[in-house]
Each structure stands twice: as C-alpha cells, then as structure tokens.
Amino acid sequence: MGRSPCCEKAHTNKGAWTKEEDDRLISYIRAHGEGCWRSLPKAAGLLRCGKSCRLRWINYLRPDLKRGNFTEEEDELIIKLHSLLGNKWSLIAGRLPGRTDNEIKNYWNTHIRRKLLSRGIDPATHRPLNDSSASHHHHNNQEQQQQQQQQPSSLVAAATTTTISFASSVSASASAVKQEQDTITTTTATTTTTTSATCNANMFGIMEKKNKKDYSKGSSMERCPDLNLELTISPPRHLDEPDHQKFSGIERALCFVCSLGLQNSKDCRCGFDTNANANGGTNSNGTTTTTTTTATGAGYDFLGLKTGSVWDYRSLEMK
DNA sequence: AAGCTCATCAACCGCCTCGAC
C-alpha cells in the first residue's frame, strides 16, 4: 500500500523552471497569496507538482530573498546555529533573513564544511578533528554534566550570562507579540575554556514541536555534548538564585519586543528600562559583564555574535 | 579545442508531522 502521489505525475513538467512558468507562479501568488499548494498548479495553469511550486517559490521566487554571497557574519552565524541545532536547516534559515534552508544546506555542504575542516574542526561535531575525546564524548556526557554542575559557585558567579527572550513564532506582518514567549538562557563560563549552555525548556522556542521530539531523543546531545538540553521548568534565575541577584537588572529576561530594541513599545511585557540597563555592568567581583541584549546598539546576541543593530524580526519567523 | 574533473545549486524524492474529520 503505497502513499498516493502528491500530484498527477503523468502530466507534470519536471526539471528546470522556465521564465514563463516563473511568471505564472509569481503572478498567481501575487494575486491569491500562498497556500493550498496542491491546487495551485491547476489554478495557475502550471503543469507542475504543488510541491515543486512551493519549492520554487520559497527557494527562488520569493521577493524577500537575499541573493548573493554569504557574508562572514552569516558564515559564523550558520556555524554557531549548526553547532546548536544540527542539520535543522529550516530552523537555521529562520535565523537568517532572506536565506532559505536549501541555500544554507547547499552552502554548508559546499563551503562551510570545507572551511571548518581547514580549521581542523569536524563539521559534524564542531570539535577539533584530532580531539580523541570527541568519539566517546557521548559516553562521558553525563559525567561531564555532573562536573559542570559541581562547578564552584564562584565560577558561576564569574560567568557572563545572556538572557534573551523572544516569541517562538512571530508573523512578519503581525505587530502583536504572541502570548507565548520563550526564554533562552545561555551561560558562558569566562573562567574556563569550555562553554556550557544551560537551556531551559524555553530553549525550544526556536524549535518547532517536532524538533522538541528530535532533541529529546538526544541527537543534539551527540552533536553538542556540552549543551545541557534537558527540559526543566523553573522560575527566572535572578529570582531564585542568590548569585544571580548580583546581576539583577542585567540578566533579567527581555520580552520579545524589547529584544527587538523596542523597549518603549506598548507591547513590552517585561518593563525593560533602557536607562537602568546600560549595555554592560560590573559585578561584585569587579568583573565586567556584558549585557547581551538585542537592544539597539552594538552588543552580542545569545550566540555570542556581535550585533550592531536590532534583530530583524523576520529572522524569527518560523517557516 | 576537446575532454575530463570538480564544485555548485536548483530541484526532486521520500518520509514525517499535524490538523481535520
């Protein structure tokens, strides 16, 4: 019992799209919008499979696509996102405005893989190629997590913490912030060479439901074994951890609106005060901390990338 | 100039998930 074909294959064109087909598809979508891909070909007078139309539109014809070479910043962002998400190309694409999953996937396979290899980094694990521990890292995962948890609180206190909050799914056209807001909390230990990221349940705000399932299976654990992706539900850290009270005002989670740099918006849910939260501060140890918000101005995003501008909210839109 | 190899990327295929019924 095979699956019924998605379209009538006998009367559909395959292969490269012609200019005329492109024009037909563009004009149809301009007139009627996206949606119902199965019936679109017939309605648009195209001898194509609905999936093919969708792919052509998403990967090539969409007006908001950014054409041209990837920038160095995009490269680094892709690498970081890949280390976090693995081959979740659509999720990675969701963080890169104007780029498609297919484009990023191709770019990864043709450029970035080689780039990482030339740096001596395994593109699959993001670990040094000669890192013998990488192969059995998976087995030592629990042990490592325990070690991380046993870190002295002084080390934790010296860590630079980034807390960013954003909606899991935001319509590019909608100005209203969704009820559901998710929080990503990444903690980068500044006193060690390793980076540990503590991601609470809201980590999955950048993932769709099905990917939560994938990650619960541990696929990401194998790729990024130093990431603790276990699901936990807890109050905001600055509320229940003494160490973090020292950073109150710096570490507080930003609502999605504030993360876009719109602190004074009526949609703000966190009451972020720009004046009280300058970009950075000094903790009790005298260590300078950097507030890695996405407010306007230079800063660092939750991936540790330098940002000079407001997040493009389109990048947060899930496809 | 011809032939070959390699890189690139658009497009396809099959599977999965989700919502409707």
Add this chain to the structure above:
DNA sequence: TGTCGAGGCGGTTGATGAGCT
C-alpha cells in the same frame, strides 16, 4: 482513536559551468 491529506523537512540527485590538463 484511527485515517487521510497537505505541508514541510532533510537527504540526495543531476544539470550546468568553471577550471585544469
């Protein structure tokens, strides 16, 4: 609760062009 259809995703393929011999 199970089935079905549609949309979406990731892996793979194949056409094309560039570079080299």
